[in-house]
Amino acid sequence: MSGGSGHFAPLGGRLFTRTFAIASVLFLVAAVVLAQRFAGGLGAVANINDGYPWGMWVVVDVVIGTAFGCAGYVMALLVYILNRGHYDPLVRPALLAGLFGYTLAGVAVIIDLGRWWQFYNLLNPELMHGDSVMLEVGLCVLAYTVILWLEFAPAILERLGLRRAERIFDRGMFLLVALGVLLPTMHQSSLGTLLVVLGHQISPLWQSQLLPVLFLVSAILMGFATVVGEAVLASTGFRRPLERDLLGRVSRVMAYVALVWLVLRVVDLSVRGAFPLAFDGTVQAGMFWVEMTLHVVPLLLLASPAKRNQPPVLFASAALLLAGGIVYRINAYLVGYDPAGGTWAYFPSVPELLVTLGIFGLEVALYLLFVKKLPVLHRPEAHQA
Amino acid sequence: MGVIMRDGQDSGTVPDHYDTRTVGDPDGYDGALGGLKRRDFLKFCTGVAVTLGLGPGFGIRIADAATKAERPPVIWLSGQACTGCTESLLRTQHPTLESLILDHISLEYHETLNAGAGHRAEQHKEHILDKYRGQYLLIVDGSIPTGEAEAYCMVAGRTQRQSVEEAASGAAAIIATGSCASWGGIPSAAPDPTNARPVNAVVKDKPVITTPGCPANPYNLVSTVLHFLTFREFPEVDDKGRPVFAYGRLIHENCERRAHYDAGRFALEFGDEGHRKGYCLYKLGCKGPMTYANCPVIGFGDVAGEGAWPVGTGHPCFGCTEEGVGFFRPLHSLSDVENVEPPSAYPRVQAEEGEGVTPGAAAVVAGVGGAALGAGAVMTSRLARSGKGDGGDDSAGDDNARE
Numbered sequence: 001m002s003g004g005s006g007h008f009a010p011l012g013g014r015l016f017t018r019t020f021a022i023a024s025v026l027f028l029v030a031a032v033v034l035a036q037r038f039a040g041g042l043g044a045v046a047n048i049n050d051g052y053p054w055g056m057w058v059v060v061d062v063v064i065g066t067a068f069g070c071a072g073y074v075m076a077l078l079v080y081i082l083n084r085g086h087y088d089p090l091v092r093p094a095l096l097a098g099l100f101g102y103t104l105a106g107v108a109v110i111i112d113l114g115r116w117w118q119f120y121n122l123l124n125p126e127l128m129h130g131d132s133v134m135l136e137v138g139l140c141v142l143a144y145t146v147i148l149w150l151e152f153a154p155a156i157l158e159r160l161g162l163r164r165a166e167r168i169f170d171r172g173m174f175l176l177v178a179l180g181v182l183l184p185t186m187h188q189s190s191l192g193t194l195l196v197v198l199g200h201q202i203s204p205l206w207q208s209q210l211l212p213v214l215f216l217v218s219a220i221l222m223g224f225a226t227v228v229g230e231a232v233l234a235s236t237g238f239r240r241p242l243e244r245d246l247l248g249r250v251s252r253v254m255a256y257v258a259l260v261w262l263v264l265r266v267v268d269l270s271v272r273g274a275f276p277l278a279f280d281g282t283v284q285a286g287m288f289w290v291e292m293t294l295h296v297v298p299l300l301l302l303a304s305p306a307k308r309n310q311p312p313v314l315f316a317s318a319a320l321l322l323a324g325g326i327v328y329r330i331n332a333y334l335v336g337y338d339p340a341g342g343t344w345a346y347f348p349s350v351p352e353l354l355v356t357l358g359i360f361g362l363e364v365a366l367y368l369l370f371v372k373k374l375p376v377l378h379r380p381e382a383h384q385a
Numbered sequence: 386m387g388v389i390m391r392d393g394q395d396s397g398t399v400p401d402h403y404d405t406r407t408v409g410d411p412d413g414y415d416g417a418l419g420g421l422k423r424r425d426f427l428k429f430c431t432g433v434a435v436t437l438g439l440g441p442g443f444g445i446r447i448a449d450a451a452t453k454a455e456r457p458p459v460i461w462l463s464g465q466a467c468t469g470c471t472e473s474l475l476r477t478q479h480p481t482l483e484s485l486i487l488d489h490i491s492l493e494y495h496e497t498l499n500a501g502a503g504h505r506a507e508q509h510k511e512h513i514l515d516k517y518r519g520q521y522l523l524i525v526d527g528s529i530p531t532g533e534a535e536a537y538c539m540v541a542g543r544t545q546r547q548s549v550e551e552a553a554s555g556a557a558a559i560i561a562t563g564s565c566a567s568w569g570g571i572p573s574a575a576p577d578p579t580n581a582r583p584v585n586a587v588v589k590d591k592p593v594i595t596t597p598g599c600p601a602n603p604y605n606l607v608s609t610v611l612h613f614l615t616f617r618e619f620p621e622v623d624d625k626g627r628p629v630f631a632y633g634r635l636i637h638e639n640c641e642r643r644a645h646y647d648a649g650r651f652a653l654e655f656g657d658e659g660h661r662k663g664y665c666l667y668k669l670g671c672k673g674p675m676t677y678a679n680c681p682v683i684g685f686g687d688v689a690g691e692g693a694w695p696v697g698t699g700h701p702c703f704g705c706t707e708e709g710v711g712f713f714r715p716l717h718s719l720s721d722v723e724n725v726e727p728p729s730a731y732p733r734v735q736a737e738e739g740e741g742v743t744p745g746a747a748a749v750v751a752g753v754g755g756a757a758l759g760a761g762a763v764m765t766s767r768l769a770r771s772g773k774g775d776g777g778d779d780s781a782g783d784d785n786a787r788e
Binding site: 043047048049050051052232233236311312315319323342343344345346347348349350352353354357 | 736737738740743745747749764769771
C-alpha cells in the first residue's frame with residue numbers, strides 16, 4: 001500500500017539505542033516467563049482460573065492490542081475508501097502499528113490457549129460451529145493479520161528492490177484494502193458480541209445490546225489515537241517535522257468519533273436505566289467514571305479548532321483517548337465481569353504482567369527496527385515539496 | 386416331574402398373526418397372573434410392551450399371550466455358574482417369578498427350583514425333551530467346560546456339553562442368560578482351567594439369544610421370553626445375539642453421571658471430593674464407555690429400580706455384560722472410549738478460585754501506570770515548551786533521540 005514508491009524512506013541510523021535496549025530486556029524477561037509457561041502449563045505462571053478464563057493476556061494483548069492495531073484499518077478507511085489521498089503519509093506507519101498489534105495479538109492467543117498445539121483445528125471446516133462468535137473473531141483476526149502483512153509487503157519489496165513484485169502488489173491492492181477494512185469491522189464488533197454472550201455476568205454498566213457498536217466505534221477511535229500519538233512520538237523521537245495540518249485534520253475526525261462514542265454510551269446507559277449503578281460507590285462505579293473522564297477530557301481538549309493541531313494537545317488527547325479505550329475494555333471484560341457460581345477472584349500475576357510488558361517491549365523494538373531499515377516513514381522533503 | 390406341572394393340555398397352538406378376532410373378552414383378563422385386576426393387568430402388559438420398545442398398542446397382544454391357557458415348556462440347564470442368575474430371577478418384579486412360571490411358562494426342569502431330585506427329576510426332563518420336541522424353550526446359564534476338562538461339570542452322568550447339545554437339538558429356541566453362558570464369563574477368564582466356553586460355542590446349528598450380565602438382569606431375560614411367547618419370535622438382536630432393546634446402547638450414553646464426564650469433572654480416588662459429589666467415575670476405571678447394557682435406565686438386577694446400580698452407588702461399572710471387558714480388564718484400569726474421546730488433560734476436581742491481587746502484582750501495575758502517566762505528562766509539557774519556540778518542527782526528543 002503505497003502512494004507511489006519513493007515517498008517513503010528508511011530512517012537509518014544506529015539500531016542499538018537505549019530505548020531499544022530497554023525494550024529488548026523487557027522482552028527477554030517475558031521470554032523466560034514464557035519458557036516457564038510452556039514447560040509447566042498456564043497454571044504455572046498465570047492467575048486465570050475457571051471463573052476468569054480470560055485474563056490479562058486476552059484482555060490486554062488481544063482485545064486492547066488489536067484495538068491499537070486499528071490504526072491501519074482507520075487510515076485505509078480514510079485514504080482508500082473515503083478517497084482522502086492527502087492522508088497518505090500517515091498510512092505506512094499506521095499499517096505498521098496494525099501489523100504489530102495484530103501479529104502480537106495472535107502470538108498472545110497462542111500463549112493463552114491451554115492446548116495451543118491444537119490451534120490449527122481452527123481452520124478445520126469439519127470442526128467449525130457456525131454460530132460461534134469466538135470462531136468468527138479467531139478466523140477474522142487470523143485473516144486480517146495475513147492481509148496486513150500483504151498490505152505492508154510493498155514496503156519490504158521496495159527495500160529489497162523487487163520492483164516487479166511491488167507492481168503486482170499494487171495492482172491487487174484494492175482487494176487487500178477492501179478486505180482490510182471489512183475484516184476489522186467484523187471482528188472488532190464481535191469482540192463486543194463476546195460479552196453480550198456472557199449475559200448477566202457483565203454489570204449493566206457495560207452489558208448492552210449495543211456492545212458490538214460501542215466496541216467498533218471505540219476501536220476506530222483508538223485507531224485514530226494511535227495514528228496521532230505515534231506521529232507525534234516519531235517526530236519528536238526522530239527529530240522530524242511534524243505533519244501538523246494532517247494530524248489536525250485527523251484529530252478533528254477523532255474528536256467526532258469520540259463524540260459519537262460518548263453519545264451512544266450515555267444514551268444507551270440512560271435507556272437501559274443503568275445510570276444509578278454509577279453512583280453506588282463500588283469499584284465498578286469508580287472505574288466507570290475513570291473511563292468516562294478519559295473520554296470527555298480529550299474531547300474538550302480537541303474542541304477548539306485553533307488548538308487542535310498543537311503538538312501538546314494532539315499528544316495529550318491521543319494518549320488520554322488510548323487510555324480511555326484501554327480502561328473501557330478492561331472494565332467491560334474484567335472489572336464489570338462477575339462470574340457465576342463461586343467466589344472467583346482474579347488479578348494478573350507478576351509473570352502475566354511481565355509477559356504483557358515484554359510483548360509491548362517487542363513491539364517497540366520491532367517498530368524501531370522496521371522504521372530504521374524499511375521505507376515506512378514519509379520523506380520530510382517529499383512532504384514539504 | 387418338576388415342581389410346576391403343566392396344565393392338562395398337551396399342546397396348544399398360538400396364532401401366528403395377531404387378529405382382532407382373537408382379542409378375548411376384556412372382562413376375561415380379570416384375575417389374570419394370579420388375581421390381578423383387569424386394569425392392573427393391562428397396565429402391566431402395556432408396560433412390558435413399552436419396555437420391549439413395541440409401543441403401548443402391543444400391550445393387548447402381550448395380555449393375550451399371557452392369558453393363553455397353553456404355556457410353553459421351558460428347560461433350564463445350569464453349567465459352570467454361581468447361580469447368581471437364578472438368584473436374581475427369583476427376585477424379579479416384572480412380573481414376579483411366581484406369575485412367570487405359573488402363568489406364562491411352564492418351567493419343567495431347573496436344577497435349583499426342581500421339587501423332585503435325582504432320578505425323578507432327570508426322568509421328567511427326558512420325558513419333556515421327548516414329548517415336546519421342537520416346542521420347548523431352552524434357557525442355559527453358566528459356561529460349558531470343553532476339551533480335556535469337559536468332565537468337570539457333570540449332572541446325572543452326562544457332561545454339561547452333552548446335556549446342552551441334547552437339549553438344544555430339540556429346542557424351539559435357545560436363550561443363554563448371564564455372562565458365563567453368553568460369552569464365557571468368569572470361568573473363561575485366565576487361567577481358565579476348564580476351557581470354559583459359552584453356549585454358542587457348543588451349539589452352532591441354531592441361533593442363540595444371549596442376555597449377558599453378572600448376573601443377567603432378569604428384566605431383560607423375562608422381556609425376551611415374553612416377546613417370544615407373544616410373537617413366536619425373538620426381538621431384534623445384535624451381532625452377539627443380544628436383544629438391542631436392552632443392549633443397543635453403551636452404558637456411557639445413558640449414564641446419570643454423563644454430564645460430569647462431558648464437563649470434565651471426575652472422581653480421582655474413592656472418597657475424594659469429586660467422588661463424594663457424584664462426579665464421573667471414568668478415571669476410577671468405569672467401563673461404561675465400552676459396555677453395552679441398559680443398567681442406567683432400569684437399574685441393576687430388577688431389584689430397586691432406577692438409580693440402584695453400581696455407578697449409582699459410587700462404584701465404576703466393570704463391564705460384566707461385555708465380552709473381553711468384565712473379568713478380563715483390570716477393575717480400575719482406564720476404559721477405552723468408543724464414541725466421544727475425553728480430553729487428554731483433565732481439570733482438577735477442586736477448581737482454584739483465584740487469589741486476587743498480590744502486593745507484587747499491585748506494585749508492577751502501579752509502577753507501569755505511574756510510569757505511563759509520568760512519561761505522558763513529561764512528554765506533553767516538553768511539547769508545550771518547545772511548541773512555543775519553533776512551532777511544529779520541535780525537537781524535544783526522547784531517549785532514542787539522544788542516542
